Amino acid sequence: MDVSYVVERIDALFNVTNKEIYSSESGITYQADRKVKKVGYCVNLTLETVEEARIHGVDMMVTHHDAWDEIFGLREACIEKLAEYGISHYYNHLPLDDCTFGTNDSLVKKLNLEIVKRTHEWEGLYFGRVAEYNQEIELNELVKTMENLLEEPVKSWKFNDKKIKRVGLVCGNGAPTVCLKEAVENECDVYITGECNLYTIQYAEFKGINLIIGSHTFTELFGIESLALKLKENIKELEVVRLNEEHYEANIR
Structure with a gap:
């Protein structure tokens, strides 16, 4: 064809x-x-x-x-x-980040989360999600699940003592603090993305939100x-x- x-x-x-x-x-x-x-x-x-x-x-x-x-x-x-x-x-690229079968929704589904809202809008396309678990889980349990799914080690930072209920997610490059800020404003317990830098980590610590970083590719x-x-x-x-x-x-x- x-x-x-x-x-x-x-x-x-x-x-x-x-x-x-x-x-x-x-x-x-x-x-x-x-x-x-x-x-x-x-x-x-x-x-x-x-x-x-x-x-x-x-x-x-x-x-x-x-x-x-x-x-x-x-x-x-x-x-x-x-x-x-x-x-x-x-x-x-971005249309696949936005759509219901794309990068973010596919990872949400793999993590057994339920989508609360689409986030991180650019020109009518949404490249992030807020999602929730039915029951709270421990951060280390989520980290292990991520490593099993991605088949690679992930980095994590525990900046609060709460269990995980609400998750902010930006597959790929969600390292900019403006991306993390949206997860903070949506009262997420953890932020998951595929890139980070010094500012990402320090802002997460400043706001007391847990952080999980996989790789850009495999998220x-x-x-x-x-x-x-x-x-x-x-x-x-x-x-x-x-x-x-x-x-x-x-x-x-």
Whole structure:
């Protein structure tokens, strides 16, 4: 099938209210002259994941992130490699953070939480959540659950003695204190995200909110996996495979 048909089936999964914003946060970055029979999914577009796509005989990559602007020259290098291997690439960023099957809602579901409200709005898209447990749990129990889910160690800071009932969540990069501030204002007992810096930790301590930090990549994996599986449901003849990524983020903290 054509790449354009696959993209149409992906786009049909989303409730697009602002086409301009949606187009700026998703789309094809490289289209090869090749029919699509096999799609590979992962969170990041990197030279390593492109190589994984080649190894798995993938015709098209579907990722959450495009190559990061902050990694100078990476996008050009990835497109060159995609062209060499004849592999198309599509990404979907903030719309996947916002939607009901995306990064945040998928992790909420894995944690057995119930969503209270969508938070962290940008241009009509919400990239955070407040959610609650039916019964309170200990912080260390939540930490263990996170490590089992992400299959990597996570960092945690205990800044109050309360059990956990209400959770603030921003999958990916919720390190800025303005993101944490919204969780504080929603009276969350713990804030979970995939990035942190000195200010994140000090602000959490200042406000007395517990903090759990996974990795940017693996807090968002379940969302892109959910997208790929929904695509498979819609196109029965399509083969879908997960492309492996390194857990190096967990080792640099």
